[in-house]
Every structure is written in C-alpha cells, then in structure tokens.
Amino acid sequence: MSVFEQLSNRDRVFEFLAPEASPVDVRHGPILYLEDVNVSFDGFRAINNLNLTIDDGELRCIIGPNGAGKTTMMDIITGKTRPDTGSVWFGSRHNLLTMNEPDIASLGIGRKFQKPTVFEALTVFENLELAMAADKRIWPTLTAIMKAEYRDRIDEVLEMIGLKQLRDKPAGILSHGQKQWLEIGMLLMQKPRLLLVDEPVAGMTEQEMERTAELLTSLAGKQSVVVVEHDMGFVRSIARQVTVLHQGSVLAEGTMDQVSNDPEVIKVYLGEEA
Amino acid sequence: MGISRWLASPCLKRLGLTVLLALAFIVASPVKADPGQALLADLADASPRQIDAAIEAIVDSGDPRARDWLDAYGNNRLSRNKNTGQVVEVLRNVGRNWTIADPLTGDNLGEISRRELDRVNINNAIRGKLEGVLAMLDLYSDDPEVQENAAEAMMGKVNNSVVNPLNKLLERDLPGPVRNRIEESVAIYQLEQGDSQARVEAIDVLTGSLHSNARAALNNAVAGDDPAAAARAKQALVSIEQKLQMNRVAETLYFGLSLGSVLVLAAIGLAITFGVMGVINMAHGELIMLGAYTTWGMQQLLPGQPGLALILSIPAGFLVAALAGIAIERSVIQHLKGRPLETLLATFGVSLILQQLVRTVISPLNRSVTTPEWMSGSLVINDALSLTLNRMYVIGFALVVFAGLMLIMRKTRLGLEVRAVTQNRAMARSMGIRATRVDILTFGLGSGVAGLAGVALSQITNVGPNLGQNYIIDSFMVVVFGGVGNLWGTLLAGLSLGTINQILEPWAGSVLAKIMVLVLIILFIQKRPKGLFPQKGRAAEG
Amino acid sequence: MSIKKYVKLGLSALALSLSFHAMAAEDPIKVGILHSLSGTMAISETALKDTMEMLIEQQNAKGGIDGRQLEAVVVDPASNWPLFAEKARELLEKEKVDVIFGNWTSVSRKSVLPVVEELNGLLFYPVQYEGEESSENVFYTGAAPNQQAIPAVDYLKNELGVERWVLAGTDYVYPRTTNKILETYLKDMGVAEADIMINYTPFGHSDWQSIVSDIKKFGSAGKKTAVVSTINGDANVPFYRELGNQGIASSDIPVVAFSVGEQELAGIDTGPLVGHLAAWNYFMSVDSDANYDFIDAWVEYKGDEKAVTNDPMEAHYIGFNMYVEAVKKAGTTDVDAVKDAIIGVAVPNLTGGYATMMPNHHITKPVLIGEIQDNGQFSVVWETSSTVAGDAWSDFLPGSRDLIADWRAPLKCGNFNVKSGTCGASAGEQALADAD
C-alpha cells in the first residue's frame, strides 16, 4: 500500500515529522509576522507596505499575478533580500532582518525554490543527507558519520517522495517533477517549523500533483506551510486560507470562496484567469 | 708639300698635346684651389685641444658648405678614407659596405668597404659646442622657425665669443619669442660672467622664466659668492617654484591619463571577449602583440614613410588580429561553449604557441618601430610643462576606439544581437539570431580591438614576443575592476587605475605604487564583489 | 581495470629513468650550451647559443682540438631559474659534457653554481655582472664592475665634467651592487649626497613618464648631470623613447648604459638617441680586422645582412678560444687539468688586443665608451689606454674590500681574506665593523 494512504489516515504520525522543541516562541500568536515591508529594485517597488501574518500550524496559499512580489517576499523571509523598511518576525522572539540565510534556515524555516535546485552532482541519498537536521558547523560536518538511524530516516523520506529506486543516482538525471519531490524531501529532512513552498507543482503530472497536495495538507498542523502557486485547481484543492498579492501588497485575504468572489481580485487576477 | 704630309707633321702633334695638357690643367686646377679640403683635413686631424679651433676656422671661412660639413660632422657622418686620406661624407652607414660622397662637390663616390673608413671623432662635449655654433649661424636665417629653434638651442650655450654678436642681433627687430630667448640666454651668461650690476639685471630678466637652464643659472647664483645676487636669485626662484607647482600637478594628471588610456586600450578588447562573451582569453595579450608586429611589418613594406605606414596599420592591425581571433574562436573556443574556465586553459596554450611562433618566424629580438615625425617630441605648453605627443595621440586614439565600440554595441544590429545572445542564448536563437555568427563577429571585434591596442603600444613600448605577457594581467585587472561586461566600467577603471598609479609613484616608487594598486583592487573587490558597475539581471546570477 | 593505468604510469616513470642513460660515444668533446631559447630571456640569449654553435662549427672546420671534434649539446632552460640548475645537472650528469657555456642573468648563474661546483664542471659565463663571486668551476668572461661601471663614471666626470649623478636601474642584484659600488666611489671622489639620485624600477617597467620628468627636474639644478643606467633589457625601449619625447638630448643629460648593446638598439628607433652612451668591452663598430672577420662570419652564419654582434658574444668568443687553448695546453679535457692550464692563457680579443685569464677566473679587458649613432651602432669615443683586469671582489664594498681570489696551486681560494689571512674567513664581521 502506498505511503499516501498511510499519510491520509490522520492518526498515523511519523515521528520525524513531529516538530522537535524549537527556540521559536509562538505562545503569543503568529509564527511569521511581516509588517509594512517595502523593497524596491532601482526604482521599481517590488514590495509595497506588505503586511502578512502566518499562524502556527497554518497552511496558507499565496496567489497573485506575475510580478506581484511572491518570490521577493520569500527572499525577504529567508534573508536573501533585505527590505528597505519594515519588520519581519519569526515567532515573537526572532527578528529575521538581523539574521543571514544559514541562521534563518537553522531556526527552522525551510524553502523550496520556484526553479527546483538540487545538488545535481550528488546522489539523491546525499542530497537528503545534506538537508538532514544536524550540527552543521565545519568540524562536526567533517567528522560526521552516517549512523543507522539517519539512514533509516532518509530511507523513510525516500519512500515517501517515491525516489527509493533512484537512491544512488546523481540528482542531475532526475525528471523535473522528481526534482520537485526531492526538494520537498530535503525540506522534510530539515524538520522546519515553517515551510515556504514556491510553485511546488509546476511541471507535474495530475497524479503527481495529487500526491503533493496530500503531502502538504498532511504537513499542515504540525508545521506551518506557505504555498505560492499559480495553479488555481491545486490551490483550491489544498487551500484553507488564501492571500492575494498584487503589486507588492495584500489585495485580499480569506477562504478561497471569499477571495474568488472579491470583485477587486476578480478584476486584477481571476478575471484574467477565467 | 701635300696636305697629308702636313697633317702628319710632328709639330702639330706637339701642339695638340700641349692643348690637351692645358685643358687638363684647367680642369684640375680648381680642385687644388678648394680650401674646404684643407679645413676638413684639419678637422679630421685635430687633437681634442685643437678641435674648437678647427671648427672656428670652418665657420670663419664663411664657406656656404660649412653648415653641411658641420652637420655631417655632428651626425658622425665624416670619415677619412684610410688609403687616399681623403675626407668623405658617409651617406649610408649600414651593412658592410657604406656609401660615401665627396663633401666638397657633394657627388656620390659609390660604395666602399667599412674597413677602409676611419671615422672623424666627435663626442658629446664637442657636439654641445657644435650645436651652439650652428645655432649662431641659424640665428641669422630669415626663416623664423629656424631662428626660434636656434634661439632655443642657444640657451645655456652662450660664451664670450658669441655674446657680442648676440647683443648686436638684439638691436635688430626680432620676433617676440626669439628675442625673449636670446635675452634670457644672454642674461644667463651675464649671471655667470657679468659684474654684480649686470647680475642683478640678469636676475630680473630671468625671474618668471620657467626654462630649466634659467633655473640652473639662478641656482648657481644662489650658491654663488655674490650675496646681493644670491638673495635676489632666491626670491626669483621662489616665485618660479610657485608657478612650477601647478604645472607639476597638471603633468601628473596627464601622465595618469596617458597610462590610463594605455590600460583602457589593452583591456577594452578583453572587455568584449571576456565581459560580453564570457571567454577568458589568455591569448588576448598575444593578439595585442600581433597588432604591434603588423605596424612593424607595415613600416618594413613602406620604408621611409613611417607615418603613412602607421596610419595604414590601424586597419591592417585590426584585420590581422581579428582574423587571428576568429581563427582561435573557430578552432578552439567554439568547442568550449559554457565552459569558460576551459577557455582559459586552451587559450593559455594558444598564447604559448603564438609567442613561440613569433620567436621562430620573425625573431626573438625586439623589432624597432620608428615614430613618425608628427608623433615624436612634445607639445610645449610652457617651458616647464610639455605634453609628449605620442602619448597624446594614444589618449585620443583610446577615446576614439572606445566611442566606436560604444556605437557598435548600442546602435548597430550586431550590438543588439550580441546583447541578446549574452542575455539569453536559447531565447535569442529561437528569435532567429544566428548565435554562432554573433560569436564569430563578437570575438573578431574584441580581437581586432586588441590589434588596435597593439598598433598604439608599438609607439610606446617594445615590439617583441613578450609584449603580450606584460599587458594581459593588467587587462584582466581593469576589466574586473570595472565590472565584467560593462564598457563604461572598463573605461573608468582603466583611467582611474592609471591616475592612481601615477599619483602614488612619485613618493612610493614605481614598484610599491604597482603593489598598492593591486592591493587596492583586491580590497575594492571585497567591497563590491562585482566591480564598479555590476551586471544587472539574471545574467549576472550564478 | 584502472590498475593497468596506474601501472602504466609507474612504468613511464621507470622508462623516464631509463631514458637518461643513453650515453653518447666518448670520442667528441661535448660542449654544453645553457642559454634560454624561450621565455623572457630568449631575447638576449638566443644569439649567444648561435654564436657558440658557429664557433664550434669553425673549430671543427679547423680540425677540432688536437683532432678531436667538438659537439654542441643544446638545452633550453626556458628563462626559468630552477630549470637552469636542473638542466646544468642534466648536461653534466646525463650528457657528460666537458664544459658548459651559458647563463645570462645573475640569478640563473647563482642557481647553476652549486650544481657546477658539486659535479666539478666548467662554466663560462659571458655577461657583465655585479662581481662579488669567484668559483673554482666558473670562468667570468664578462665584465666585473671595475671593468665597466667605474671607467664609465671616470669618463663622464673627466671628459664631460659631470657633477650630478642619477643612478637608475632595474631592481635586482646587478644594478643594486653596481650602484652601491658607484655610490661609494663617487662619495670617495667628494660628490655630495644631494648630487646623487638613485632610482629602481621593476623588470620590464614600461611607464617612465614620471621618472624621466624627475630626472629632468634633478638635472635643472645647475650642475652638469648624467644618468648612469643599469636598466635591464626590455625596460630600455620605453625609457629611451620617453627621454626622446620629453626632449632630453644627449648634450643636456647624457645617459650611459651598462646593459644596452647593439642587440637592444636593434629594437629601438635610435634617431632621437644619438649621443647617448654605453660602456662595454667591445662594440660591433670597433675598427679591427679580427672584429670585421668575426662580423662577416656571423653575418654569413645567420644569413642576415643586418645581424648584429655584441659584447657577450665577444665574451663567448674569448672564452671559447681560451678553453680551446687550455685543452691543447693540458692535452686533455679533464676538468681539473683544464682549470689549472687555463690560468694565464692569453687569446686575442676582437678589439685588437689580448685577453688573459687571471687567477681569480676573471679576464683582462679594455673598457670602451661608445656613443649611440643613428644606424643603431656605437661609435667609440674613449677607451682605456691598457686592458683592465677583472676584480672579483670590489674595493668599494665593505664586505669584500679585503677579499681576493686566487685559484692557483698554493692558495686555491675564491675568497681569501687578506686581513685575517684565512680562506673564506669572516669578512662579515668586517662588514659589520665598517657599518657602525
């Protein structure tokens, strides 16, 4: 029987998916909190007074036409881009604007890129190994040994993302969809508190999409997930809360139905879609 | 008696003979009479002590040919035929047989083995005096140009034998510059020889003159035993120094600019092949070298007219280098698409080959490239500040080349296509741009520009197999400092690096200055990891 | 599978070691030629290699040495100093040459020196150098500072009345040492500190603008000024060009160069340089039949009417003939025999005199001052009345003042300290003593 049936029965919980005690303080409110964020690239305002809050364990979809600033927003959260003004908080303790990518990553924010980027020269197994939550300083990394438990954990994820057969093949030979999966797998290995998933189903077949949908929904609750996606069908299939970005700021927020009935949204976005 | 017998009579024969003799005598006599023969002989035989006298004698003889003789003497062209003892003028003194002429009649005596000739000795000291003497002769010329040069040459060469004639000359009306010069040179003489009154006047004349001889004289006066003059001279010098300061600043800037323009020229071709195409072309230096050798070749083809040759070698150099570049692109680089570092290695091999090729085919020795008249010497702003012409041309040339490239890149179809291909190769292809053709043209263009740089450099430095090596590293520094793929960056980087170097050099010394510049580049790249003008957009993302 | 490859690699290493044992027939006298044919020094050294090959050819035409033919063994140290040592070793150990003619730069000599001494070879070094060296196995046929620099300075001082001195050089040992010697010498003659300007530039320095203008400034202080140039090879062209363009005529500020010969001039447009000076022990323009014959032979050999000769070529000419004489005298090519035999051997030089090998392994040379002519030649304007013997240890350097070299039987010492009377004894302390 496939992994996904297991996944779908809710009482079954993979221990490696269970968030371990993390320094993130979510006792009072949201896990991610963006306020009045502004970014402009020589003149062009990519993000414009963006306000966004993600609650702990929430699954949030973010949609918006091209150039709405979706990817830029992710760059800001993960520390790749520094905003001109505004504040970005992870939990109520960590000001992300003061940290660099590795720190943010080790805090428990995982990111999947729009264009799937895996280490093509390394095998699928090694890709997951690198992603695995561990002490990532130089010396420990140099002296690290592959313990049996790690191997099992990796194999479990391999199982889940359905790349078991390709375990020892270089990731370079994977198909586009497989790469997407591998990257999601790497996210899982990181055991993040917050997953930022950028267009996870681009270039996937219908059934691959289904799997992905199931996986993401299963994650929600234990981890907070932010999905940026174009594919309305997919969004509809997973979305509880949807945020519509337009020209770098929030245009509308609510359930899929609320949003899709919002005249503003229809004008700028769905109008074009429909 | 019959006619025939009369004809045969000996008396007539005798008569004819005498006539012949007479004729012979008439023809021969002027040779004997020519005084020049003796004068030149004296000059040739003169011991170091007597030389001056011999020269004087030639000048006083008032012989119209005197000037030519002294010229020939000054230029090492007077020699003595070991066998006949005749003094001859050497017209052509290369190879084993030299062409000589008779200085008296000026007619060509044909070739003679070098071994048969014994040069009439001359050295700098004498040459110095000679210049004074010739200048004195020229001062009376009615060609103002000649006069001016003569006056210039007079500076610091005035001695009591010429001072009076000079003063007489001053009574005539002369063109302004000539007069000033003569007055100054007389003043210098007065300052050294004259009485204290004359000294003071002299100092007043020299005050404000930026000419080095004037300064020299004043310095001596300061050191001299006449306190009054010394004090006055000091003041004069102070005022002069102030004027000099500005000139020196201007000079340094000019030096910086010219060094900078050389760097720009050397680097701009690389900015295209490397910056735009991403090909790390280690053979770039050798392409420059080819351009320089083309100039040399041209001058060999057109002996006697270096100027024309130089101008012709601008297109020629471009073509040669461009073709070589295209050859490299076709044979090597096109196989290395998307492997920029491999291009570094392969082209490194190519550069080795090209260097050795030049060594074996042409020669390991440097080749001499003559600088045309209109490029040698310098443009005199004032006595203290003069801008060397060859470098001024190079600066201009660099700017023209740069402007040209800018036009091609911004305004022409090629430029558009090049930018398209560099932005996104696949996309450009799909839009019907023939990427390979663009590559060939781009690389050809970059290489051609390198050739142009070579043509310019041939006027400044060695034309030899190592020419390229000396510039390749600097070129890379300039391109990277300016920001890969940005022509403006290259221009700015080249000029600023050159200027910085020249500003540092006077107090740091050339070696340290160069080191400092390198360190500066390293530190700068820390601050701005993508150079002065970073490339924008996805193309720059790694 | 890959093991085979590895083994192949190992074998190739073995093969390489084997290849070094192709021993040539004992019969011919093997002459090693150690001059760079590629790299930066090829400019100067290639001609010397050709010279040697020509001389050997001539000698063989004359029936070799006592019937034994000579055979040239040419290698290319590629202007790479460690490679010089390696190639010297190859020549002596593998090729078993009887004598080596080679090197140009001091550094290459320094790197070869230990090899030649260890393997007891013979090296003839043809280039003017900084002195401060006398090896039992090296014969210095080029000029020592006292055979070039000092007479040149004397000439400038006495004939041209120079009072103010610019010592400009490339920053390496030869100019450094030469300038140090000259500085001491000038000061001993009572030249003031302020009247000496010393300037060093890196190799191949190509931008002389500011330095030349400094020289100009320095020269406008009222005293007759001259530049003593130890600028090396490639840097000269741009230097002289700059001089010409900034309008420094030889009659204002003459430049006397120690490293600019006919070969360097061949690469320069000499028009603007007429009257600038060079000090050598030989000029192509020297008026002697020996010289004319040599030039004719050279032109013949190169098949190029424009081919030029220069001082180091003469040095090789002398050195080669000395070696030939020494071998004849010793009746063998055995190194030690030749070493003893060669001291005192006198052979004609190309300037119409004789060169004798001194006990300190330097030779006697006339010193000539030449002026650059518009045809790329020098015209001799002055020469020493008699030949000067090369001085291994300069009298103007504190460290070496008390040192002499004498390789004859009793002393057999390259650095004998006359003060302490010991060989290689501590002149260092002497230096320290003089320093403070």
Added chain:
Amino acid sequence: MWLTRPLQERSTQVFLGVLFAAVALVTLLHLIMPEGHALHVSAYTVTLLGKYLCYALLAVAVDLVWGYLGILSLGHGAFFALGGYAMGMYLMRQIGDRGTYGDPVLPDFMVFLNWDSLPWYWQGFDMAWFAFIMVLLAPGLLALVFGFLAFRSRVTGVYLSIITQALTFALMLAFFRNEMGFGGNNGLTDFRDIVGFNLRTDATRLGLFIATGIALAVGYVICRGIVTSKLGRVSIACRDAEARTRFLGYRVEWVQLFVFVVSAMLAGVAGALYVPQVGIINPSEFSPLFSIEIVVWVALGGRATLYGAVIGAILVNYAKTVFTGVMPDAWLFALGGLFVLVTVFLPKGIAGLLQKRRKQEDDDPTENGSYKPQSKEASA
C-alpha cells in the same frame, strides 16, 4: 574517523600502492644498480622525480579547491612559494659562516648590500621546528586572511580568480624588491645542508625524494578524507548551488575558508620540499603564469579526481623535461598544443578516459563530481 575512511576505498589503495611501489622501485634501482648500468637511476633523475612529486602535491591542493569547491585559484603559486621561502630561509640560516663572506649570521646577499643586522622576520628560522611550522603557518595565514575577506563578501567565480591572481602578482613584485630582505630577484640559493644532512650528497637527495613521496601520500589521504566526508559533499554543494546550501543552514563561507586554508597549507608543504631539491627559491615562483600552469596540470589530469591532478602534474612536467632537451627551439609549440588539444578533446582530462572504462556502480561518489551542468563560474 574521516582520515581513515579513504584507506578503505579502492581508488585510494590503488593510488597509494602505485605511489609507494614507484618510490620503492626508484630507490632500489638507485641504490642497488651500479653506476652506468642501464637500469641505474641517477641522482639527477631521483631529484627530478622528487620535483615532479612536489608539483603533484601542489596540483592535488589546487584540485581540492577547484574541483570540489569550485574556486578557481589563479594564485596558488603564492602559497607554494611562501612555503618555499620559509624553507629557504631555514636553509639559508643553516649555511652559517660557510657563505662567501663567512658571516655567521647574515646571508651573503645581506652582507654585500651591507645590512648590518638580521631583520626581525628572519629571527627563529635557524631552528628547524620553527621553520617547519612556518612552512604551514605562512601560507595558511595568508589564505585565512585573504579567504576570510573574499568569502565573507561572497566574491565568486571569475572575480575571485582574478583577485587571487592579483594577490600572487603583488607578492611577486614585493619579493622582487631587495628592501624586502628576501634576496630580491636572486632569491635564496647556495644551500648547504638540511637538519644536519649535506644537501649535495645523493643520500640526502634520495631522502628528500622519499620524504616527498610520503608527503604526497599523506596530502592525498587528507584530501580524500575531506572530499569523502560529509563536508566534502557540502563543498560540492557549495560549488554547484551556493544559495541552496545556505538555505540548508550551512555556513558556506566557513566551508570555503576551511578547505581553502587546508589547500594552501598543502601547497606550502609542496613548496618547502621543492626548494631543497631544486636548490633555489626566487620570486618567479610567484608569477601568475606559473599559477595558471598549475591549473592546466589539473585540468589536463582531470578535475575533481585528485589522482587526475597527480597524473597531470607529472605528465606535463615530464613532457617539459623531455621537450626542453629534445626540441629546445620548438617545445613551446608542443606544450601549447597539448594544452589546447586536451581541453578541447578531453574535457574531463585523462582521468575522464580512465573513468569511461569504469563501470557505473563504482562506489566512488566523487566520480560523478565532475558532472556539473551549470557550475558557478559559468556566470563569468
């Protein structure tokens, strides 16, 4: 343990096997075979091979940073030379009063440029242990400072390559200056003995040769150890997708710095062993062209396969030795041609050829290391 791991993998075993076999063979042939016997290996050859091995170690060091970290260093000659100078200074002090001027303290070049006392940075080099530490420390420190500056500010790709070139170029100019007190252009030479052994005896040469062999072995194992460790995979990750690696929580700059420094130290050791064998160290070792040549060896042997670097270094230098002897006037053609042909027709170098023969399930992960569609430098 990361250092012992390589010893279990076949390729390393084979490599060490061949290396030690070759060294042993040469040693035996040198000692046992009589002079002039066809199989005798002369001291000249021994030293020559010793030199090759030094270059091989240097090449391995370069391959470590270029092949596995994607940092094309055009300045590794600088680290090599620094190690060499450290050793050279020690050897210089060992000359003692046997120099031409017989000064007990000052090297000859200092005496005749009359320096009156030893500059501070020459202190301590009379002690072997100090000198040997400096062999590691000097290059290591330079790499540390330089690397820290460069990697911290994320200088990458060709920019990094060019400033490494600037680094070595600047150092070359600096060491040419006689005021620096390193003998200027003449460098350091005329060495007598090392830790008590006379450098001019064949025995010492053999010793140095063997020592070099061992150093190469150790260096190779260290590098293998790194590249087969998780850190090795991380560095490959940095090479291929630096940003991604950051998002996984690795501090890329520290990884780069660590590997860079290790590589620099290896280069230093290579230099230190090189100097006593060739008998001279001079600024030309700093010349950028030499550094480029090293890279060419690596590329020729096969990037990102350490043994490839060794093959490349030995092959090119052997070719050099042969050509400069056999065809002095034309050897540059041969060498240049070699570079061109190999880069065009053997993109993966000689090692690439070897791998083709291997079967796919070769247990060596780094074999795939050379598979890299878009590596960072492609952004040049």
